[in-house]
Amino acid sequence: MFRRILLTIIILSSIALGSGCWDARDIADRSVVILAAVDLSQEGGTQFGKPVRYEGTILLPNLNPDTEEKVRIEKVSGVSISGSRDQRAYINPEIIMTRMIQVYLFGESLCISGIAPVMDSLLRNPVLSNSLHLAMTEGQSGDLLTAEPSDFPDLGLYVTDLLQKVNNKSFFPVVTLHDFAIHSTSPGRNPVLPILKEDAGEVRISGMGIFRKDRLIGRVGLDESRPLALLRGAQSMAYIPFIMTRDGEETDRGTVFVGNHRKVRVERQGNQFTFNITIILKGELIEHERSDVLTRDRQSLPKIEEQIAADIESECQSFIERMQGEFKVDCIDISKYALAKWRSELENTIDEGFIEKVNINVDVKVHIRNTGDLL
Amino acid sequence: MTSKQLGFLIMGTLVGVNFLTIPRTASEAAGQDAWIAVLVGALLPLLVLVLIERLGRRFPEMDFIQMSQYLFGKIGGSVLVIILSLHMIIVVAREIARFAFLESIFLLPLTPIWAISLLILLVSLYVAGQGAQVVARINELLFYLLLPAFFLIVYPLITAADHTYLLPVGGSGILSIARSSFDVSLYYGRMEFLMVAYFMVTHKDEVLKAGLIAWGAVTVPYMLFTAACLMVFGPENLQEQITPVLAMFTSVSYPLLERMDMLFLVAWSVAFRPVFNLLCMSGYSLTRLLNLQERRHYLMLLTVAGTAAYLFSLIPTSIVELIIYSGWQGYTHPVVGLGYPLLYLLAAKMREGRTQNV
Numbered sequence: 167m168f169r170r171i172l173l174t175i176i177i178l179s180s181i182a183l184g185s186g187c188w189d190a191r192d193i194a195d196r197s198v199v200i201l202a203a204v205d206l207s208q209e210g211g212t213q214f215g216k217p218v219r220y221e222g223t224i225l226l227p228n229l230n231p232d233t234e235e236k237v238r239i240e241k242v243s244g245v246s247i248s249g250s251r252d253q254r255a256y257i258n259p260e261i262i263m264t265r266m267i268q269v270y271l272f273g274e275s276l277c278i279s280g281i282a283p284v285m286d287s288l289l290r291n292p293v294l295s296n297s298l299h300l301a302m303t304e305g306q307s308g309d310l311l312t313a314e315p316s317d318f319p320d321l322g323l324y325v326t327d328l329l330q331k332v333n334n335k336s337f338f339p340v341v342t343l344h345d346f347a348i349h350s351t352s353p354g355r356n357p358v359l360p361i362l363k364e365d366a367g368e369v370r371i372s373g374m375g376i377f378r379k380d381r382l383i384g385r386v387g388l389d390e391s392r393p394l395a396l397l398r399g400a401q402s403m404a405y406i407p408f409i410m411t412r413d414g415e416e417t418d419r420g421t422v423f424v425g426n427h428r429k430v431r432v433e434r435q436g437n438q439f440t441f442n443i444t445i446i447l448k449g450e451l452i453e454h455e456r457s458d459v460l461t462r463d464r465q466s467l468p469k470i471e472e473q474i475a476a477d478i479e480s481e482c483q484s485f486i487e488r489m490q491g492e493f494k495v496d497c498i499d500i501s502k503y504a505l506a507k508w509r510s511e512l513e514n515t516i517d518e519g520f521i522e523k524v525n526i527n528v529d530v531k532v533h534i535r536n537t538g539d540l541l
Numbered sequence: 542m543t544s545k546q547l548g549f550l551i552m553g554t555l556v557g558v559n560f561l562t563i564p565r566t567a568s569e570a571a572g573q574d575a576w577i578a579v580l581v582g583a584l585l586p587l588l589v590l591v592l593i594e595r596l597g598r599r600f601p602e603m604d605f606i607q608m609s610q611y612l613f614g615k616i617g618g619s620v621l622v623i624i625l626s627l628h629m630i631i632v633v634a635r636e637i638a639r640f641a642f643l644e645s646i647f648l649l650p651l652t653p654i655w656a657i658s659l660l661i662l663l664v665s666l667y668v669a670g671q672g673a674q675v676v677a678r679i680n681e682l683l684f685y686l687l688l689p690a691f692f693l694i695v696y697p698l699i700t701a702a703d704h705t706y707l708l709p710v711g712g713s714g715i716l717s718i719a720r721s722s723f724d725v726s727l728y729y730g731r732m733e734f735l736m737v738a739y740f741m742v743t744h745k746d747e748v749l750k751a752g753l754i755a756w757g758a759v760t761v762p763y764m765l766f767t768a769a770c771l772m773v774f775g776p777e778n779l780q781e782q783i784t785p786v787l788a789m790f791t792s793v794s795y796p797l798l799e800r801m802d803m804l805f806l807v808a809w810s811v812a813f814r815p816v817f818n819l820l821c822m823s824g825y826s827l828t829r830l831l832n833l834q835e836r837r838h839y840l841m842l843l844t845v846a847g848t849a850a851y852l853f854s855l856i857p858t859s860i861v862e863l864i865i866y867s868g869w870q871g872y873t874h875p876v877v878g879l880g881y882p883l884l885y886l887l888a889a890k891m892r893e894g895r896t897q898n899v
Binding site: 265289292294295296297342344347348351352353502503505506507508509510 | 572573646647701703705706708709712713773774775777778781788791792793794800802
């Protein structure tokens with residue numbers, strides 16, 4: 167009898183405690199963060215006698231159906247980025263859940279001064295996934311959070327989708343917290359970040375920020391993002407338009423939809439390093455304006471391939487010149503191949519004055535898989 | 542138990558929380574050659590396995606306690622049995638503390654460490670209390686339950702790995718690889734539990750084969766996960782991670798289940814196999830030493846051993862203390878793992894010589 171009573175007590179207490187019913191909380195009592203932004207404080211001031219340095223802004227979708235606003239935006243400032251969370255106690259009574267953060271944005275001034283202190287706060291937090299997406303903004307990132315995309319439930323979902331799927335339609339890298347952390351701390355590597363800006367109430371990608379380790383040192387627009395992504399080997403599927411000419415006259419124009427792949431070989435003669443980058447583009451011709459049948463002329467498709475290859479090669483060479491002359495940092499992620507061969511010799515010096523002196527050759531190979539004619 | 546069950550017992554005992562941390566240790570000196578260090582470091586438990594098997598062959602009809610007392614006399618043998626039992630209890634304490642801290646950091650941040658440790662102890666006592674055969678079967682069951690988790694490695698390899706971090710092969714130098722191999726060999730400790738478990742196997746001629754398979758089944762995943770972590774983080778960044786294997790899973794977003802790291806951790810954190818395996822072995826040794834036959838005596842001694850391990854596990858109050866404590870404690874593995882079988886083999890040889898002279 168005693169054993170039965172004991173067993174009943176154990177089963178009942180297990181059901182009550184194990185199910186978590188005793189500690190149940192309504193989902194509406196929680197604030198789920200999906201988008202966060204960090205900036206250097208513009209207003210300054212002191213907290214606990216110490217100068218305020220950071221501003222943290224979070225976007226929280228309202229889970230309570232009775233509220234009017236779709237989202238809540240909270241801005242706090244603090245001496246350190248994690249320390250600023252203390253200020254949220256005074257403006258938000260709910261439990262703030264950061265586990266679902268999908269995107270972190272960094273303001274321009276913070277990027278220039280260096281993101282490493284903020285990265286430390288993010289990487290140290292075990293509830294944050296290192297696969298969350300990163301981007302920087304033109305100006306203060308907190309200001310961008312007030313934009314309201316009309317056709318998305320909230321800005322958080324819109325920006326997440328935008329950054330996550332940008333490489334489905336364009337040559338553009340998708341950057342996660344993990345990528346940035348690894349590229350900003352590994353010898354010979356440097357990260358890039360997408361730049362977001364608000365334009366007439368719409369948030370859009372406007373280019374890419376070039377970093378030397380954790381500091382922003384330059385930026386490129388959308389036109390140069392393509393060669394940067396291709397040289398960097400950021401895998402994407404994208405549209406490339408082309409124009410065919412003969413004797414200076416335009417004969418055809420069209421578009422291919424291709425995926426990219428990169429191969430890098432490095433050679434050395436004494437202290438002169440030569441990188442040979444091969445960019446392989448494979449895909450389909452999806453548009454050409456001239457009405458002739460391409461399958462009748464066996465030279466047509468190869469000519470289109472050659473034209474695209476020449477265009478991309480030219481873009482890449484221009485970008486490499488700018489990288490070696492202006493940025494002076496390996497933002498195309500090729501130094502690692504030299505390290506793979508001569509790691510112990512180059513490891514300590516590869517980040518200073520290496521990429522400027524190397525020879526970089528680019529060869530683009532385009533392979534159009536379809537006939538180019540209507541089906 | 543059968544030799545197959547012993548194989549699962551070996552796998553369960555060798556693989557603990559150290560599985561999550563080994564890539565960091567291996568890459569500390571060996572850098573890009575960490576995976577080689579993991580392979581070389583695995584030679585220590587292999588040597589321990591072979592030595593214990595050679596020893597066991599000489600005394601197929603005895604158990605560990607009888608053999609100890611036969612070779613070293615009643616007092617000397619008993620002292621050696623007690624020292625090995627204490628060693629296993631301290632290893633159990635370390636494992637309880639490791640699992641508890643891991644769960645506290647990632648899963649139960651608001652639950653006190655003592656409560657998590659107590660829960661681990663109670664479950665382990667229950668499992669160990671069922672006897673060696675049940676313990677071996679639970680190891681087998683957990684092996685199959687955890688097996689799918691090993692395939693999670695494929696996705697980070699496809700999406701986030703960079704093979705250049707492994708190159709040039711051998712570039713870190715033989716000395717660096719040797720240093721890391723020694724550090725890694727401490728992670729493979731605990732094979733010394735075979736001193737007790739070997740004698741529980743019915744077909745002793747199959748022990749070496751089963752042991753080799755188990756050793757391979759531990760070494761290959763250790764090497765693969767170390768190489769994968771290297772390719773995902775690079776040798777420098779690997780030093781920033783306390784549990785690189787978990788960090789590797791957080792670095793990528795898996796399709797459908799985005800936070801695969803949490804799922805892996807939940808699966809991993811319930812598999813505190815070294816705790817109940819070693820508790821079972823120490824409880825069994827002490828019971829046999831005291832010549833007690835009844836199950837309630839075994840349970841009583843098991844509870845005493847478990848309580849001692851629990852109290853020891855509460856000594857480190859932070860993860861830093863635990864790492865330091867574990868580091869020092871790790872050095873006992875090669876001492877006990879190699880020292881015991883070598884000592885026993887030496888004693889057996891001497892005794893053999895004496896018998897022949899007579």
